[in-house]
Amino acid sequence: MKTKSHFAFFDEGSKKEIRRSILKAIAIPGYQVPFASREMPIARGWGTGGLQITLSIIGKNDVLKVIDQGADESVNAVSIKKLVQSTTGVELVERTQEASIIQSRHRIPEVPLTPEQILVLQVPEPEPLRRVEKSAYKTKILHSENDYSGAWLMLFEQIMKYGRTATGADHPVYVNNRYVMAPSPIPRYDNPKMHQSEALILLGAGREKKIYAIPPYTDVESLAFDDYPFAVETFTGKSCHLCGAEDVFLDELVDPATNETIYQCNDTSYCIERLNKKEEVEVETSHA
Amino acid sequence: MHEEPLLKVRNLQKQFGDGCSRCKERQNLEKNYCPNCGTVYACHDISFDLFAGEILGIVGESGSGKSTMMQCLYFDAEVTSGAAYIDGGPGSAEQNVFELSSQQKRYIRNHQYGMVYQNPVHGLKMNFSSVGNIAEKLIAAGKRNVSEMEETSKSLLQNVHIPLFRMKEEPRNFSGGMQQRVQIAKALSNNPPILFLDEVTTGLDLSVQANVLDLIKKIQRELGISMIVVSHDLAVIRMLADRTIVMLNGSIIEEGLTDQILEDPQHAYTQQLVYSLL
Numbered sequence: 385m386k387t388k389s390h391f392a393f394f395d396e397g398s399k400k401e402i403r404r405s406i407l408k409a410i411a412i413p414g415y416q417v418p419f420a421s422r423e424m425p426i427a428r429g430w431g432t433g434g435l436q437i438t439l440s441i442i443g444k445n446d447v448l449k450v451i452d453q454g455a456d457e458s459v460n461a462v463s464i465k466k467l468v469q470s471t472t473g474v475e476l477v478e479r480t481q482e483a484s485i486i487q488s489r490h491r492i493p494e495v496p497l498t499p500e501q502i503l504v505l506q507v508p509e510p511e512p513l514r515r516v517e518k519s520a521y522k523t524k525i526l527h528s529e530n531d532y533s534g535a536w537l538m539l540f541e542q543i544m545k546y547g548r549t550a551t552g553a554d555h556p557v558y559v560n561n562r563y564v565m566a567p568s569p570i571p572r573y574d575n576p577k578m579h580q581s582e583a584l585i586l587l588g589a590g591r592e593k594k595i596y597a598i599p600p601y602t603d604v605e606s607l608a609f610d611d612y613p614f615a616v617e618t619f620t621g622k623s624c625h626l627c628g629a630e631d632v633f634l635d636e637l638v639d640p641a642t643n644e645t646i647y648q649c650n651d652t653s654y655c656i657e658r659l660n661k662k663e664e665v666e667v668e669t670s671h672a
Numbered sequence: 673m674h675e676e677p678l679l680k681v682r683n684l685q686k687q688f689g690d691g692c693s694r695c696k697e698r699q700n701l702e703k704n705y706c707p708n709c710g711t712v713y714a715c716h717d718i719s720f721d722l723f724a725g726e727i728l729g730i731v732g733e734s735g736s737g738k739s740t741m742m743q744c745l746y747f748d749a750e751v752t753s754g755a756a757y758i759d760g761g762p763g764s765a766e767q768n769v770f771e772l773s774s775q776q777k778r779y780i781r782n783h784q785y786g787m788v789y790q791n792p793v794h795g796l797k798m799n800f801s802s803v804g805n806i807a808e809k810l811i812a813a814g815k816r817n818v819s820e821m822e823e824t825s826k827s828l829l830q831n832v833h834i835p836l837f838r839m840k841e842e843p844r845n846f847s848g849g850m851q852q853r854v855q856i857a858k859a860l861s862n863n864p865p866i867l868f869l870d871e872v873t874t875g876l877d878l879s880v881q882a883n884v885l886d887l888i889k890k891i892q893r894e895l896g897i898s899m900i901v902v903s904h905d906l907a908v909i910r911m912l913a914d915r916t917i918v919m920l921n922g923s924i925i926e927e928g929l930t931d932q933i934l935e936d937p938q939h940a941y942t943q944q945l946v947y948s949l950l
Contacts, residue, residue: 516797529778533812537797540811541804543818544840610817 392439393471398422402440402595406586409597414559415527416510421593425467431489432590434506435464438487441502441586442468447475449483454491454633454650461489478653490553492574494632494654497583499600505568507589510596512556512566532564535607543612555614558605559598567604573616573633578604624649627658676759677721678898679745679866684718684754686737686744686922687711704737704922714740716922718754722866725896729913729930731903731945737922738902739790742870744770745900746787747777758784760865782812786859786897790871792851795858798844802829805843806858813862828857832887849880853887860891867899873908885911906946910934918942 392399398420405419424432442448448468452461456478464487465476477483480495487504497503513523516534526534535556542550549555553569557578567575568587578585578598585598598604608614623630625646632654634647649655689711694700704713715737722728732738743749745756755768758780769780781787789795796805806825807815815821829839832853843851852872859867869888873881889912892899901912909916909930916933918926918941926939937943 516800525774529775531778531812533808536811536816537800537804537808540807540818540821541800544801544803544822611819 389471391444391472392442393425393467394422394436394439399440402436405595406437406441406597409586409595410584410599412563413599413602414557414563414565414596416565416594416596418593419595421590424590426463428591429508430460431464431487431506433588433592433595434487434489434504434590435467435588436590437504437586437588437595438464438468438485439471441504442472442474442485444472444474446472446484447477447482448485448487449477449480449653450487451491451493451651451653452489454635455652457652479657480653490569490571491633491650492570492577494649494651496577497581499582501583503581503583503585505570505585505587507566507568507587507594508591509554510566510587510589510592510594512564527563530562532607535564536609539607539609539612543609549608549612549614556607558603558607560602561605564607565596565598571617571633572606572614575604575606575614576616580604619647622647624655627655627662629655629658675723676765678724678759679722680755680757681721681745682719682755682757684715684741684744684756685752686715686740686749686754687713687752701921703735713922715744718924720917720924720927722898722900724865724898725892726914727892727899727901727912729901729903729909729916730919731906731909731916732919733945734904736919738904738919739870740922741919742868742900742902746785746868747781758866760784782809783862784864784866786862786864786867788852788855788859788867788869788872790874792843792848792855795855796843796851799842801840802834802843802846802854802857803839805854806861809858809861824861825857828861829854831860831891832857833883849876849884852876852880852884856884856887856891860895860897863895863897865898867897869899869901871903872901873905874903881908888912906934918945 402419405417409417422436424435426432450461450465452458469476480493484500485502485504489506511523513526513534515538517523539549553571554566555572555575556564557567557575559565567578580601581598582600584600587596606614619634622634624634625648627649629649633650635650637646637648639646689709691711692709694708695706695711698713718741730738744751751770756770757765758769759765787795803822803825806828807821810821810824826836829836834850834853843854873884891897903909913930916930917924920941926933926942933942934946937946
């Protein structure tokens with residue numbers, strides 16, 4: 385006997401519960417809303433939080449893009465895409481501009497997002513204070529009392545040890561001047577993209593059972609001391625070895641043939657689009 | 673001359689358990705424990721004043737409610753009933769601080785209180801650097817400038833005789849006496865008008881004890897900070913405190929000038945306490 389599976393994998397009750405948590409998260413920007421994280425056909429820690437959000441907000445007319453650290457074609461992104469498509473039949477794209485829902489692991493696309501789009505981020509550790517306070521009970525109190533000295537203390541320690549803030553990713557942010565939030569392990573380069581973002585940003589942590597959100601046009605400010613201002617990663621003088629882009633987040637690679645350090649766009653769809661455009665121009669000019 | 677106290681405590685009550693009909697009037701108690709319902713009356717009807725710049729000693733045997741009272745004042749524990757008034761707090765001087773919201777209590781802790789626990793584990797983050805530990809309190813008090821905080825921390829650490837080349841080390845690498853001194857430096861970092869010291873020298877060897885006591889005395893003289901010093905060690909009280917309160921079974925049984933209490937104790941328990949001094 386073959387039973388007909390539900391649209392978007394979940395039963396309606398599950399979707400309703402997750403949607404309700406999402407609505408609460410949007411109503412209180414940056415606040416971690418607990419939700420009943422479901423058992424998923426992928427392992428916890430592989431994007432179950434993001435996947436559950438995507439599955440509960442997706443409709444038949446949505447267009448989905450899934451990225452894994454900037455790449456559209458990595459295993460994780462592909463298997464999530466396949467699961468969503470086989471249970472919903474939605475269209476899959478790689479071009480950021482064409483997607484209505486973008487699920488991402490650890491990157492925000494280079495192309496600015498629009499009010500029609502929703503960005504879903506996968507979160508391994510939603511609690512920005514976890515490294516200073518192990519107890520979830522206590523961190524909840526700290527959030528409620530607006531006591532974020534722990535988050536500042538971590539940055540202070542980094543400055544003492546390394547002479548600068550050394551957050552490789554997941555640099556904590558103030559949302560709407562109230563809650564300190566873990567922006568998921570995006571590079572600092574992407575933090576400013578959250579500020580006054582036109583697109584709705586939803587963050588889901590499946591293992592930690594938390595959903596939180598940044599509604600459109602919300603103030604998002606990265607934590608920084610007066611004399612150590614927040615700085616994004618810089619790539620001055622470096623450019624993508626494929627498309628030549630300079631003002632993007634670059635990956636550092638080693639050319640296996642020459643052993644030289646080369647740089648490449650981290651956002652693969654952005655890179656491919658630039659390459660295609662170049663080719664078009666080339667065709668038009670030299671073969672017209 | 674009439675002087676207004678900095679901290680007024682009135683009828684502070686702390687009990688663990690609901691009490692029963694047999695112990696409601698504090699009758700039929702074994703010490704401060706009701707054998708019928710198991711309720712412990714840790715602090716009963718505690719009232720006292722703390723004036724600006726003075727050191728108030730609190731002595732009593734173990735289990736007499738000294739530390740519980742301290743925890744209540746520092747908001748580590750909820751009081752059952754009673755009131756405390758702080759001059760210059762976030763509310764008016766007539767505002768009972770126990771009734772403030774938890775945010776306001778936190779404000780008082782961060783801006784007006786300093787606390788040195790008996791066990792440095794409670795007052796310090798053992799896996800953060802010493803300078804970071806001091807900065808934590810400054811950050812909590814709203815400071816956001818790294819170099820200023822570093823300077824403040826350095827001068828504080830120097831004051832408590834921690835060599836500066838060890839300032840970036842974690843307190844867990846330090847000896848007990850050094851940890852205690854880091855804790856004192858942290859408690860002093862935001863110049864609190866009121867400092868609580870809970871058995872600070874207990875467990876330290878004699879030379880280190882003398883060192884820490886000297887330091888406390890010096891701080892009080894130079895900065896004029898009011899302190900409440902809890903100790904079961906009469907020698908410590910004799911050296912530090914201007915006035916002393918004696919507690920037994922959760923109640924104050926005697927209070928007065930330290931010399932008076934030590935030289936001419938009135939209550940039978942205080943007499944026993946003073947004469948059992950080695």
